[in-house]
Amino acid sequence: MSQDLNKILVFPKSFTLFLYVGIAIGFSSFVYYALGSHADLAWTAFHLNFLFWAGVSHGGILFASAMRITESSWGRPMMRIFESFGSFIPIVFIFIIFLYIGGEYTLPYMTKDYVYTQKVFWLGEGFVFGRTFLMVGGLHVLIYLYLYNSLRQDLAGSNITKGFFSFLSKPLMENEGNFDSKLYKFSIAIAFIYALSMSFLAFDFIMSLDTHFYSTLFGVYYFMASVLAALMLTVIISSMLTLKFKLQNVITEMQFYDCGKLMFGLSVFWLYSMYSQFLPIWYGNMPEETGFVGLRVFEEPYKTFVWAILTCVFVIPFVTLIPRTTKLVKPIIASIATVSFLGLFLEKIWLIYPSLMHNHFHIGLEVVLVSFGFLCLFLLCVTKFLSIFPVFVANDKYLIKKLEDGDHH
16 A cells, blocks of 8 residues: 555656647747737736636645645545645746736736726735735745645655655655644645735736726635635546546545535535625625626626526536435546536636626637646646656555545445
8 A cells, every 4th residue: 555655647648748739839829819919818818817727726735735734634645636736836926927027918907097096006016016926925935835845754765756856855854854743834824825815816816907896705705716626626637547547545436525525515605705795796786896796797798607607616516416426426526526617717707808808808719729728737737746746645644544444434
């Protein structure tokens, strides 16, 4: 079993090549449209994907941190997959610079709108990106420290990692050790800074796109959707990895059963966060607030998006995951996760496009190609991570105890 826990995944070269080709297609498509006559379409597609994948990558780390904080054992077999999402985080930081470069298209509130002139300091270009770099950068430092200790716990004194990451395999020094305590402290800090930084990311790069709209719950709504998307993607990736690499001895059907329960609960909470945000807006009936909601709920094509999103993210998971039997069937869980994940991507289109495109709604080839590039880039980061480091947290005491005791429900 210890050999299984130290397993390094070897992905087919053809799959890796496919990901590189996908990234090249996405990047070249973005450059083509951004330098052409449709720069607004290219930057809107970039804006959309940045916010979606930034949320997913940070959401995966938050899930791993939550398991550390609560000392839960159910998801330990999947913990390294959650942690692998952190491999995309350096890309997120670089892409913030891209948003700054394309500020003319990504942050239209920096034009001289009346509301903007009343909030010139808070919504000023320097302060917006300054606080974004500060908070996101601080969160990233904590995540790097967390990942270092998590990997060091498994790799110290081994010969598993080579090359650049060989420092992780060096023998423990006298002042090292007690990794569980360190990871617990880092996890608490990550959870706190995550809530703060992701809320501001939602306020500055989604909510403020419509300068007349505000909602104090918008940050919660964004990072709740991001956490849910991270869970859905983890279920999808885990199901594929167990099938491809025969990991069923560690990632059993009980892990998918527990994920199914979480998918059910978080889908309900996602709907609650949406409802609790929009209900006061409807009840208050203030024009500066209702305009944001009315455009997205009552006017086409966004009206159709609402029903598609609700169906994918809430109705299908809610109806199908109530019976216990469906949560025990891995293909069903993976299919539901895929549908919900796509619904959460549509949600970002629904939130962002009306503010940036206004009455000129357009979703064309540029969105598909840029989104495909982002997907391939994210998967490349995850697969590289899992091909360098063990796919399981091998020396985690909760995982070891869980495997010794077996799964009991």
